[in-house]
Amino acid sequence: MxxxxxxxxxxxxxxxxxxxxxxxxxxxxxxxxxxxxxxxxxxxxxxxxxxxxxxxxxxxxxxxxxxxxxxxxxxxxxxEERHRINWLASAGGLGVALILLIQVVFTIRHFEAARQTFPALSASTIDDVRNIGALLFRNYNLPLQIVGILVLVATIGVVLLSKREPR
Amino acid sequence: MTTLGDYLLVSGILFSIGFAGVMVRRNLIIILMSLELMLNAANLSLVAFSRFRVGPDGLPNYNAQVFVFFVITVAAAEVAVGLAILVALFRIRQTTSVRDISSLKF
Structure with a gap:
């Protein structure tokens, strides 16, 4: 690119x-x-x-x-209608975010590898779907099952949360 | 050429934007969207490091991309539950502003 x-x-x-x-x-x-x-x-x-x-x-x-x-x-x-802006809270939030940004920029500037360009890929084809799939089902099989249970629990929870209370 | 630091910088700025949104905005839907921005900023730096660590077979390190897959899955579940809580809250209180939900405020 x-x-x-x-x-x-x-x-x-x-x-x-x-x-x-x-x-x-x-x-x-x-x-x-x-x-x-x-x-x-x-x-x-x-x-x-x-x-x-x-x-x-x-x-x-x-x-x-x-x-x-x-x-x-x-x-x-x-x-949303124009609330009276709580300047103290907004300035506090923005200040914390700004401090975080300064910290990130400072860390990147002092990170030796950040100045290097990306090495070229020497493989003839990049079949990343196959590689990610193989890793998912071989090395990360247990986390994959756990994530499946998490999605199932989230589905049941959403149905329960959005069900109307019986009167 | 773009360096690893350029991608990390974009990721850091995007994370800070999302963090500022969570801290400053008072609308719960916007707060959830800002959370998504933060998760995606983390994904960007994971993919950048994945491309940076080229293995002996000449391919990127796909462990990081598997991790991105898990992050996307968990984020989708989190958004679904968060929006369901939002709808349940709106039924009771007719509001989506965190200003009006201050019962637990110290």
């Missing part, structure tokens, strides 16, 4: 990610999140992680965002 495409997709991810937080209307936030996830999946593809890039689009831009938009529609949420 040419380097300028990396910056295009990185800026797309970051700008629309910031739009998620800054938008007052939840629908606009949700649509910004979709664009941010599409940029992120392009970054995954640029790192030769085709499988992860595709499930990013399928699971996040598809399933999860439909869930978000459906809930926003179900609850009929409007853009």
């Amino acid at each position: 040419p380097p300028f495409l990396f910056w295009v997709f990185a800026l797309m991810t970051l700008i629309f990610g910031a739009a998620v937080v800054l938008n007052r209307n939840p629908v606009a936030s949700a649509l910004s999140l979709v664009v941010s996830f599409l940029g992120l999946s392009a970054l995954f593809v640029s790192l030769d992680a085709y499988f992860v890039g595709i499930i990013q689009v399928l699971v996040y831009a598809g399933a999860v965002m439909v869930l978000f938009l459906f809930i926003i529609m179900l609850l009929n949420l409007q853009a």
Whole structure:
């Protein structure tokens, strides 16, 4: 991937990610999140992680965002009215996030490997779906079963939570 | 050429944006979306390290991508449960703002 495409997709991810937080209307936030996830999946593809890039689009831009938009529609949420902003709390939250960012940038600047470019892949074909599948079912079989049970429990929990109480 | 640090920087900025959203916003749906941003920032740095560690067979280290798979699965389950709690809360209180849910506030 040419380097300028990396910056295009990185800026797309970051700008629309910031739009998620800054938008007052939840629908606009949700649509910004979709664009941010599409940029992120392009970054995954640029790192030769085709499988992860595709499930990013399928699971996040598809399933999860439909869930978000459906809930926003179900609850009929409007853009929130202008509250009196608690400046102290907002400044505190932003300050903590800024300190975290400074710490991350400082750590990356002093990280020797961060200045190196990615080594070339010498394999003739990158069959990452096969490799990830083999790892999942051989080395990570028990975690895979546990995640399956987790998803089952989440499904049952969601049904129970959203069931109306019998009067 | 893009370096490993560029990807880590994008990941760190995205995580900070999500963290700021969780700290500052008062709408529960936006807080859940910001949580998703943070999880995805972590995924980006995992995939970058996976590509950085090329093994002797000339392929990326796929252990990290398996981990990304698990993170995505758990995040999807978490969003489903979180939104179900949100709907249940909205039925009782008719609000999605954390301002109005302060019974446990010290």
